[in-house]
Amino acid sequence: MVSFILSVLALIVGYFLYSKVVERIFGIDDKRITPAYSKSDGLDYTPMGWIKASLIQLLNIAGLGPIFGAILGALYGPVAFIWIVLGCLFAGAVHDYFSGMLSVRHGGEQFPTLVGRYLGKYVKSVINVISLILMILVAAAFTAGPAQLVEQLTPLSYSASLLLIFVYFVLAAILPINKLIGKIYPIFGLVLIIMAVSIGFALFFMDHSIPNITLENLHPGEVPIWPLLMVTISCGAISGFHSTQSPILARTLKKESDGRKVFFGAMVAEGIIALIWAAAGMTFFGGPDGLQGALANGGAAGVVNEISKTTLGQFGGILAILGVIILPITTGDTALRSSRMILVELLSKFGKFDTKMKTILMTVPVVIPTYLLTQMDYSFLWRYVGWTNQVVATVMLWTAAMFLLQNKKFHWICSIPALFMTAVTGSYIFYAPEGFHLSYGTSMICGSIIFVSVLAWFIYQLKRNKNTNIPLDNVA
Template identity: 30%
Template sequence: MSILLFLGILALFIAGYFFYGNFLSGFFGVDEKRVTPANAKYDGSDFVPARNWLILFGHHFASIAGAGPIIGPVLAYLWWGWLGAVIWLVLGSIFMGALHDFASLFISLREEGRSIGQIAEKYISRRTGFLFLIFLFFTLILIIAVFAAICADTFINEPQVVLSSTGLIPVAILVGFLIYRLRMNLAGATLVGIFFMVALIFLGARFPLSLGVSDPYTLWVVLLFVYAFFASIIPVNILLKPRDYISSFLLFFGIAVSFFGIISRPFPLEGAKLVSFNAEAGPLFPVMFITLACGAISGFHSLVASGTTSKQLANEKDAKKIGYGAMILEGVLATIVLFCVAFALGAIPEGKTETEIFSLGFSKVCYFMGDYAKFVALVILNSFILTTLDTATRIARFIMQELFQLKNKWLATAIIVTIAAYLALAKKWQIIWPLFGAANQLVAGLTLIVVSGWLFCKGKKYYIAFIPALIMIFITLSALILKLINFYQKENFLLCAIAAVLIVLGSFALFEFRRVVKCRVK
């Protein structure tokens, strides 16, 4: 039963990619002869066309994945069972998430590589664009702080992943040098990168690294932000793109061995099938839909698509593979995580964190890997936290430069890193983190509003994006209202105020959409 269910879900994802993905490519008007911003605005730093679409796919996929498609499915399964999560993953990914990612990438390509916030300013209103950019900026600051804190904690608690994760930095520089300077063929450079990556995994397991200081958390956070500072400024083809490309093979490997483990022998789906209300988390609707984001639909993806990916795409014909395809693959990853948890639920001790639950489930599914399975799971997770950290820092720098017209990228990045480091070191991010899920999904809803405005102004049927936008805005506002009531009852007035601001922002965007009818195609 579990094997047939898993294969059936994969079949739906594949069908969605070929049928709905192809439909969207035609609907939006993909033109392989059109010059992309990466070529038209080439600057050797941010606007750099990828030599091969696979390299950019690796960057995009590694950046959007992060910890989301692992932690979200674990929580959704534990709180509400597997059925609701599976339905949301399949329908959300195919008809909303992949549309959201592809559309935000495509309209950024057509708008000279501008961010989704700048596009909102042009096609909705200046007020909407400005408020959206402010909202995106602070959301990214929170993401950067949280991912740095999570990564630091992982390095402290699991010292065997340190060498495996940080060692990829010089490997990525080597691979970038081979591809872009020595012009080595992609297959050869990839094999070199994979060889060193595998060697690092074995070396990391054998030689765990600890800092040996009284306050390792502070030192790790500082080191991570030093890395993020330089990684977000230097040209993308030196570190960011090759690092994400090589890192993506870790995730491909994890997906492949998990697939084999799931279909190689039947496992029972343990735990509840469907729970409408969880005493700890709340009702399935709307809370599950903001908890299980990555894998279904996530607003952060639009920031990557319009922030870095659109500036590196060499040909529009690859927009579906990267924008739509990466989201579908993330849906597959989230589904695999669900099955890992389902198979291991009965053997998980109480008090385990989401990452520990995932690693235990992965080790049970990949039983043939023995003791290395749990370690590989942790390496995969931490590697993608790092990729999201440097990508988010670069995108935040773009947005800050757009907002304040800063020409000095070093200064802009320094300000971002300083604010995020303060939140991470003082652990202030924990205060507002309960609202992150809703804020992230509000970004998705607002992005789809912007896409709707763009389509309307281009004379296309905008409802293809507007209906998903309404669904996401409704889900998010419902969740925010529930949270606002909960925060008020607990007398947490700071979070009450933030929730109220987010509710107003979502409502304001819908109100401003009426201005789109006044738009004239230039």
């Protein structure tokens, strides 16, 4: 119990202290006109207050990610608390802040374009493809589950449920951000917070106490902590999907100082939500063995439903249904909206179109493959989301590191977590079943080779920029 409380406090204190350090290193200037005003178009570029923007950002980046991922991560035991706290403060929140603020600085640019600015056009080309694949996979994975639950709870068939969800997706992707997302997301964001806080209080009254932090691996399946825990718990620690979502809100900030509250703050809130659900998973079923049995019977959704109903009664049951149906849908819709924005930015050089026509035309190419993927097994989709997600996060951290390095700023706040995530993703893809599925030892050797290669590239960048005296920051 003490470890859990200290972990929550560490995130809260970390927000008030470390976020200001990161903000100071980035160097905000509230005299700059933000894209919300300089490019106001009534669609994506629309000024919005920081409280509403923070709630929308939280729902964009969270959904069921910090719930399902944290529950699966709870199988490893309380070592998950360490990863959530350190990952959230020093990697995830920094990642989210720079993905948002670099977009603000460069006129609301999307993630792949930012990557191109600081890592080159070849990396941009690759990340354009990976980003679109990630968002389509996320949207598909977070659509199939809710549609199945709607089928169970209502007279609607699975196909009819999917159709209704996709009608909403299209509307969310093409309507002005303040017409639909801006009105309902703050409400659903509060639902997510109330759900987590309610479970958090219930933890103090469970039959089993929350275990204290230990480095011991308690996973019943004897699955190694490194690097699997860092991919299992992404939302709540660090998630590359966030870098595709932050530019949505970057186009709405009224001033640069709002970025710390919107981007860094939403990530810390997500980290606290992940801590609560990880603790609930470790505690409610009496330990990792009991949790594994519950997951085998009803999956993560079943675990959420059982914990919510048992601890909070009918109110918990309502929250669970809202959570399992609504929250993943609100992740899927902004994934498609962001995909549409990336495609518009990518293809704008080939010609100018009417804004409304361009919006509709760029929505179709992402909606169709997403719908087709919903016909596949959810678990199959989710396996590929994990690794793709963390590759995108790693690239974003390197993008931020190069921005700081080129501008003679303290780049270590980004380059150290970038190196760490390089090691994670480099070793994971060789070991994971959805990757090369090699032995653990061989995977660690291959991952080390990738890490050393990237480290050598970074040392070269350090030497090259050491002799550059003029900052290279080309702000829009």
